[in-house]
Amino acid sequence: MRRLTVPAIRKRKQDGVTAEPIVMLTAYTARQAQLLDAHCDVLLVGDSLAQVIYGLDSTVPVTLEMMANHTAAVVRGSYHSVVVVDMPFGSYEASPAQAFESASYLLKASGAAAVKLEGGEAMAETVEFLIKRGIPVMGHVGLTPQAVNVLGGYGARGRGDAEAGKIVSDARSLANAGAFSIVVEGVIEPLAVEVTKAVPCPVIGIGGSAQCDGQVLVTDDMLGMFERVPRFVKRYDDLASRISAAAQAYAAEVKARTFPGDAQTYQPG
Numbered sequence: 570m571r572r573l574t575v576p577a578i579r580k581r582k583q584d585g586v587t588a589e590p591i592v593m594l595t596a597y598t599a600r601q602a603q604l605l606d607a608h609c610d611v612l613l614v615g616d617s618l619a620q621v622i623y624g625l626d627s628t629v630p631v632t633l634e635m636m637a638n639h640t641a642a643v644v645r646g647s648y649h650s651v652v653v654v655d656m657p658f659g660s661y662e663a664s665p666a667q668a669f670e671s672a673s674y675l676l677k678a679s680g681a682a683a684v685k686l687e688g689g690e691a692m693a694e695t696v697e698f699l700i701k702r703g704i705p706v707m708g709h710v711g712l713t714p715q716a717v718n719v720l721g722g723y724g725a726r727g728r729g730d731a732e733a734g735k736i737v738s739d740a741r742s743l744a745n746a747g748a749f750s751i752v753v754e755g756v757i758e759p760l761a762v763e764v765t766k767a768v769p770c771p772v773i774g775i776g777g778s779a780q781c782d783g784q785v786l787v788t789d790d791m792l793g794m795f796e797r798v799p800r801f802v803k804r805y806d807d808l809a810s811r812i813s814a815a816a817q818a819y820a821a822e823v824k825a826r827t828f829p830g831d832a833q834t835y836q837p838g
């Protein structure tokens with residue numbers, strides 16, 4: 570099977586209708602990518618690796634090098650999904666030229682097909698600049714975690730009319746600039762529906778609505794790797810307790826000298 574392309578993702582939504590919703594998950598490692606690839610259309614190397622992999626408490630400290638390394642691993646581990654890489658905070662906001670420099674580095678270093686960046690109208694010129702120079706862009710509106718120091722937290726967005734209207738117009742600006750898809754995160758459900766209807770390109774929800782054109786979750790969240798997750802996460806497994814139980818069993822066998830057993834040891838001859 571040939572790898573999906575960015576235009577194929579864009580074309581999933583035709584005349585406002587998405588017959589087959591877009592399946593997207595985050596991936597940060599080659600093995601994770603191998604396991605997720607067959608089930609996904611898009612693998613996102615999210616800057617959420619800040620919290621998930623690095624134990625940071627926001628995405629603000631993430632660097633281009635961190636993103637490039639994890640993205641290269643995800644590209645090596647996948648052959649079907651479109652790999653999209655998040656542009657980290659500080660690598661694109663200053664100017665379209667800065668964004669091109671950073672985005673081209675990420676694509677060269679990793680083999681990803683597209684970048685994602687946060688922000689609406691303020692980023693529209695940059696989005697157009699990148700696309701005209703060969704770099705497909707996925708937008709990200711609503712709750713934009715890189716702006717945590719301005720927003721003051723990770724609460725749901727769009728509860729007031731002014732804020733909701735701004736999020737819709739941000740999505741429109743990105744779509745007009747040529748974004749092939751837009752993530753809408755952490756907004757009240759009717760607003761996620763409104764954004765989905767407002768733009769011609771696919772809208773991928775996270776903390777949005779089942780009526781969006783696709784969904785994304787942070788894989789480690791949906792696998793149950795963390796005790797505290799946002800309301801919008803559904804846990805499809807409880808890996809944290811399974812990993813703890815496995816480590817506990819191993820530790821007990823090491824202490825009891827019952828591991829390694831016959832099956833795990835080499836004998837002469």
Ligand code: KIV
Nearest residue numbers: 595615616617752785
């Ligand atoms: O960084 C990330 O994982 C993301 C998704 C949650 C959309 O941006």
Ligand code: NA
Nearest residue numbers: 615616617655
């Ligand atoms: Na992100």
